Structures are given as structure tokens and as C-alpha cells.
Amino acid sequence: MGSDLPTFDLYTYFRSSCSARLRIALHLHGIPYKPIFVHLLKNEQRTEEHRALNPSLSVPVLVVHKTPGDSFAIPQSIAALQYLEEIIPSSSAHYRPLLPQNPELRALTLTLVAIISADVQPVVNLRVQRWIKELDADPSPLCRQATEAGFAAYEAIASKTAGVFSVGDDITLADVCLVPAAWSAARFGVDINNYPTIARVVAKLEEEDAVKKAHWRNQPDTPEEFRQASAS
Ligand SMILES: N[C@@H](CCC(=O)N[C@@H](CS)C(=O)NCC(=O)O)C(=O)O
Incomplete structure (x- = not known):
């Protein structure tokens, strides 16, 4: 990583869709992070140590090390995504805006989020x-x-705003939130093909390296039985 940014720890769980939002965004920006695994089924999010970091008892938590000895935690995924948007300067190699500049498109992106x-x-x-x-x-x-x-609500809006991705032709925070929701939806028996814009956009997103790296099947804490090269 270049010297223009802090360093990051990410408290994450392989199957957490909220953690996947951060994993996708960090990979899109090309920002390395140290993953710290919190096993939700073992209730590791409910320990006193985790409560001190995140009173909501959930993952993700993005810990930002600004300088040695000066760190802070962002314990809500959308706040963490927005923080990344705000701190990466346009001169940085990691600059890749995930919110449109246009206020109308930005509002629609945040609606989908x-x-x-x-x-x-x-x-x-x-x-x-x-x-x-x-x-x-x-x-x-x-x-x-x-x-x-x-x-159904996402589809109604995205059917009007989508290009290649949910809002226009660039990946936005809407896509960053959508793709892990689609992975969860599959577990709940939701047929994504009932939502043609969502299905098309998710298929495109799953071709992205950042999304592949962030996939719940490809995490260091993914149990062996769930590891698979190309599954949803
Ligand atoms: N609004 C929070 C939601 C976080 C959240 O609910 N995370 C889930 C995993 S996706 C969790 O940690 N659940 C643990 C539990 O419910 O005990 C955010 O966006 O970060």
C-alpha cells in the first residue's frame, strides 16, 4: 500500500454479508487489510472484548490505524464504506470512487444501499x-x-438506473451491498431470476476479481466443506 493511507484491520466472518461489503470495497480499492476472524456461530461477537470494539455486537468492524498508537474503530459497515470514500485522495493509486458525483445518481445509489x-x-x-x-x-x-x-424495490429502481451495474456503468456502493445480499438470498431460496436487472448486474459483478476475492467461499475462515472455486 502507498504511504498516503492508514492501515486497516477488518473484523470479519466468512458468511457475513455486511463483512463482505467491506471486503469487496477494500479489494476494489486495492487496499490490503489484516482480517481478524469473529466466528458468529460460536458467539465470538458477544464477548466483552468485542463489545468494547463494537457495542452493537456485530461484524464488520474496520479498525483504522492512522499512525502507530493512533487508531479508531468504525463498527458499522456503511459508515466504514463512506469513510473509505472520503479519505482516499484522487491522487492516490487506490482512488476509485464508489459514489457518483452527480447528486441525483448519488441519492439513488444511497437509496439502493x-x-x-x-x-x-x-x-x-x-x-x-x-x-x-x-x-x-x-x-x-x-x-x-x-x-x-x-x-422487488431494488429491481424497480435499478431497472431505471442500471447500465452495466446498478447505477450506470461504474461499480457503486449499491453493487457492493447487492452482491452479498444475492449470496444470502440464494440460501433463503429466493430465485434471483425473478429480478432480471439484479440477476444481470450480479452476474457481471461476480466476474470482478475484487468480488471473487471477497466471496464467502474464498475466505481464510471459510470451512473446508464450503470451499469451491465457482459457486454462489
Ligand atoms: N448495521 C450493521 C449490521 C451488522 C450485522 O448485523 N452484522 C451481522 C453479520 S452480517 C452480525 O454480526 N450478526 C451477528 C448477530 O446477529 O449476532 C452494519 O451494517 O454493519
């Missing part, structure tokens, strides 16, 4: 699925329904 990050993911999150199971109910129908409702 919010559909995934505020309307869909919180409903399908691990802790919500666990709460539903505690009521002796099956969380799968709710996960599918919340994803389908969010994808």
Missing part, C-alpha cells in the same frame, strides 16, 4: 433468526419474504 442495508439485512440477521427460533418458529419464510420485498 438503504434497501439492502436497512430494509433487508436487519430482518434476516443471525440474531433475529435466533429470536424467531426461540419462539419455536422457522425463520426461513420471513428471511425469504423480506429479501423478496427488498429485491
Whole structure:
């Protein structure tokens, strides 16, 4: 990495869609990071050590080392994505804006980001699925329904804004959030082909090296049985 940026640690879990947003963005920028693995099924997000870093008891957390001895943590994925947008100077080799300059397109990009990050993911999150199971109910129908409702909204907007990607022909933060949501959707039995713009854009995104590197099947903490060269 060039000397123009801080160094980064990323608290991540292979199957976390929110962590995948950061992995994709960091790879798109070509910024190396040190992954620190938090096993969600083993409740490592609920330790006192993790609470001190992230009171929301979740991943990702992006830790920014500005100078030796001067670090801070960003414990929300969208805030971390936005931070990266703001600190990388246009003179940097890592500069690759993921938010359009045009205010209208930027607003539409952030609308798509919010559909995934505020309307869909919180409903399908691990802790919500666990709460539903505690009521002796099956969380799968709710996960599918919340994803389908969010994808219908995303499709309605992206069908008007998309070029090669969700908004125009450049990858934006909308795409960074969409592709991990599509991986989760597959687990919930959602047929992505019901959303033609989403299906087309996700297929294109999956050709990107940054997305391949960030894929949940390709992480150092991915268990052996999930490792596969080309699966969703
Ligand atoms: N709004 C948060 C959501 C983070 C979140 O829910 N992360 C999930 C993984 S995608 C998590 O850590 N879940 C652990 C749990 O629910 O116990 C963000 O965007 O960072």
C-alpha cells in the first residue's frame, strides 16, 4: 500500500454479508487489510472484548490505524464504506470512487444501499433468526419474504438506473451491498431470476476479481466443506 493511507484491520466472518461489503470495497480499492476472524456461530461477537470494539455486537468492524498508537474503530459497515470514500485522495493509486458525483445518481445509489442495508439485512440477521427460533418458529419464510420485498424495490429502481451495474456503468456502493445480499438470498431460496436487472448486474459483478476475492467461499475462515472455486 502507498504511504498516503492508514492501515486497516477488518473484523470479519466468512458468511457475513455486511463483512463482505467491506471486503469487496477494500479489494476494489486495492487496499490490503489484516482480517481478524469473529466466528458468529460460536458467539465470538458477544464477548466483552468485542463489545468494547463494537457495542452493537456485530461484524464488520474496520479498525483504522492512522499512525502507530493512533487508531479508531468504525463498527458499522456503511459508515466504514463512506469513510473509505472520503479519505482516499484522487491522487492516490487506490482512488476509485464508489459514489457518483452527480447528486441525483448519488441519492439513488444511497437509496439502493438503504434497501439492502436497512430494509433487508436487519430482518434476516443471525440474531433475529435466533429470536424467531426461540419462539419455536422457522425463520426461513420471513428471511425469504423480506429479501423478496427488498429485491422487488431494488429491481424497480435499478431497472431505471442500471447500465452495466446498478447505477450506470461504474461499480457503486449499491453493487457492493447487492452482491452479498444475492449470496444470502440464494440460501433463503429466493430465485434471483425473478429480478432480471439484479440477476444481470450480479452476474457481471461476480466476474470482478475484487468480488471473487471477497466471496464467502474464498475466505481464510471459510470451512473446508464450503470451499469451491465457482459457486454462489
Ligand atoms: N448495521 C450493521 C449490521 C451488522 C450485522 O448485523 N452484522 C451481522 C453479520 S452480517 C452480525 O454480526 N450478526 C451477528 C448477530 O446477529 O449476532 C452494519 O451494517 O454493519
